[in-house]
Amino acid sequence: MAKNSASAGRRFMKLASMTASIATKTVSNSIRNLTADEEKKNQSRSELFQTIGLQIADTLGEMKGAVMKVGQIASQYKDIFPPEVAKAIAKLQRQAPAMPFEQIKQQVEKEFARPIEQIFSHFDEQPFAAASIGQVHRATLPNGDAVVVKVQYPGVDEACESDLKQVRLALRLMGVLKIDKKLQDRLFEEIQDSLHEELNYEIEAQNLKVFKTFHEALDSKIIIPHVYEEYSSRRVLTLSLELGESIETASTWEQSLRNELGQRLIQALGQQIFFLKRFHCDPHPGNFAFRQDGSVVIYDFGGVKTLSSELLQHFTALIQAGRCGDIKTIETHLVALDALAEKGQFPEELYLAWIEIFLRPLVSYYDFAENSSHHDGMRLMKQSLKYWDVFKPSPDTLMVNRTISGHYWNLIHLKVHDDLSELFESLLPKD
DSSP states (O other): OHHHHHHHHHHHHHHHHHHHHHHHHHHHHHHHTTTOOHHHHHHHHHHHHHHHHHHHHHHHHHSOSHHHHHHHHHHHTGGGSOHHHHHHHHGGGGOOOOOOHHHHHHHHHHHHTSOHHHHOSEEOSSOSEEOSSEEEEEEEOTTSOEEEEEEEOTTTTSSHHHHHHHHHHHHHHTTOOOSOHHHHHHHHHHHHHHHHHHTOHHHHHHHHHHHHHHHHTTOTTEEOOOBOGGGOOSSEEEEEOOOOBOHHHHTTSOHHHHHHHHHHHHHHHHHIIIIISEEEOOOOGGGEEEOTTSOEEEOOOSOEEEOOHHHHHHHHHHHHHHHTTOHHHHHHHHHHTTOBSSTTOSOHHHHHHHHHHHHHHHHSEEETTTOHHHHHHHHHHHHHGGGGGGBOOOHHHHHHHHHHHHHHHHHHHTTOEEEOHHHHHHHSOOO
């Protein structure tokens, strides 16, 4: 207990020191630019954000456990940050600390109150994969089943609330959250809920069982690992070993197979959103594996977003209004979702241009490798920037947007070249 308290104290001091340093830099920058013209203020602010963004990323990246996970979650919500900060903290998604096997062994034995040799007939000491709050080891059960065991780092769940408060304070002091306090509260409440769920492997086990049952009834080629409940707990999760090839390997397969895999990814996501009303919301390519029979393996159900019927009605209405260019209806639903500050401020011709770009990959034959929507969107962005403050990052839409855009890039990696219009139509709820 004393060791954990000392560790929590050191973590708190490191975060508090980061926050104080950010406050000092921000105040100094404001004083220095009291008499500067607008151009110089903007340049100075951009440089400040770059410096502070790197400081946050470096500090959180050094700290294993909950605080790094907080930084990773924040990096997933990069729409709420200026580009300089978003770019700096995005690297947290790629960092993965490893922990000595002795500590992993102790955690397993603590959870099951017996030596690890009595639980597993074999347990690899080298991790198969590592993440911010735990790592994965291959193992063999006494009955001979090959499994993977996800083990949470010791003590990682104890200080997550104070870690989150410190990160929020740091971001607020540097004035980079581009949303009002009411939306900040909702956003950080969602981040906190997400963090607490990911720290409880019993919730992930339940998610795995729900999604496995759901998909098995619809498509036998969506593979979700089986949970071994008797070898799982709040901090240890034992799953069937489901192997497949990486997205990089799958991208070299023949076009028809790549198209089938792309369709299966989009179909699974659409079914989850519109019918299950819960979706796997971490579209990182590493969370998917692919097989040459067209199967897709989905890993990591720690991050699952549940959608209310009201939210789904808004999303469905937005899609239908977009398809017929009904700007008035689009704005009504964007306001209801806290995604639009005021109606009538964004030009209609720009709305129509963006709608065409967003829908293009889903309504006609589209070459994802060519990626024309992205390239045309970057060009359209220049015309749209002066109106951008009209839109607000909404906690209700951030995870949906992130997941859809993540899968768009997965289809780019797979070099899908296909017509998804029929699939898109089949997934939309009918009136």
